[in-house]
Amino acid sequence: MALGEFALIERYFRAAGASRSDVPIGVGDDGAILRPPPGFDLVAVSDTLVEGVHFPQGAAPRSIGHRALAVNLSDIAAMGATPAWALLSLTLPTVDEPWLAEFSAGFGVLACEHEVALVGGDTTRGPLTLGVQVLGFVPQGEGLRRSGGRPGDLLCVSGTPGDAAAGLALLQRASARPAVPSAEVSSSTLSAPLATLQQRFEYPTPRLALGARLRTLASAGIDVSDGLYGDATKLAAASGCAVHIEPQRLPCSAALTAAVAAGVFTAAEAMAFVCAGGDDYELLFTMPPAAIPALQADIDRGDVTIIGALASGAGLWLLEQGVAQPATAAGFDHFG
Ligand code: ADP
Ligand code: MG
Helix, strand or coil: CCHHHHHHHHCCCCCCCCCCCCCCCCCCCCCCCCCCCCEEEEEEEEEEEECCECCCCCCCHHHHHHHHHHHHHHHHHHHHCCEEEEEEEHHHECCCCHHHHHHHHHHHHHHHCCEEEEEEEEEEEEEEEEEEEEEEEEEEECCHCCCCCCCEEHHHHHCCCCHHHHHHHHHHHHHCCCCCCCCCHHHHHHHHHHHHHHHHHCCCCCCHHHHHHCCCCCCCCECCCCHHHHCCCCCHHHHCEEECCHHCCCCCCCHHHHHHHHHCCCCCHHHHHHHHHCCCEEEEEEEEEHHHHHHHHHHHHHCCEEEEEECCCCCCEEEEECEEEEHHHHHHHHCC
């Protein structure tokens, strides 16, 4: 590589994250030496982004850096854990310094925001691929699992799922017709909601503060990476329950509502984004009804919405006018 692997790591990655006192040896040796605090369990997660699969070709490098870390921090949040250390396996087709500077800034800003140190990694040449591992802590025995849900627990979701899938659809439309300025985006009343949706795909917010609070409130948790209905089905299966969802309770953001009102998406497309879009990295969790007061302020702000409940049995059921109809996540997977 033109710049040389050593110089590249020094310039763009040695100081990309937070510095922490529990890292006796970080980037630069054959391995990192890390010092976990006594009384905590270590939580390890790994997620890989491949160009053309997990983000569009030519995506903004700052967004790629942010997402590569954010998707891992979201898994840490879903375990109720606090992140500490990250490793980055970078496969690059060429050494493009402006690209690396932006990528490293996207990764580094989010890492610093959550006090995550970049303690090592690997750098190779090949098709653009970002592999990230994150390690975090949770008080011993308190990690949040998918399997703790019980019949009667309420099903809740953070934020407004569907926005990221809508944002990705907008990005794909823009790259499919690059020369034609989109009437939608150039209209001044609509540009703000569409920019918001795009932002939700490019810069997802890992729900770490909520995840840590859920350790003592929730019975089970999962992050929404593959679509709300699919991930709800996974949580229910792990808990040995059926999951009942009331579609009319699903939250829809002001931005997505505005995009539908303006005809950018049909109502059916918006519903598919909400039910089956991935990439939101919101938290989906169950809790006994007794936990509602502890989350009432979040519910009132719209940061958490009760969308259904676990029941005895198995599978996904949609409650329409009080009647439960069997459903499958695949029926809503318009992107599969
Ligand atoms: P080795 O050949 O012994 O595996 P490398 O030359 O690949 O070592 O890496 C040197 C150091 O740089 C190691 O500490 C490694 O963890 C770190 N490193 C390599 N690539 C990255 C990267 N993309 N981000 C952060 N650290 C990296
Ligand atoms: Mg070595």
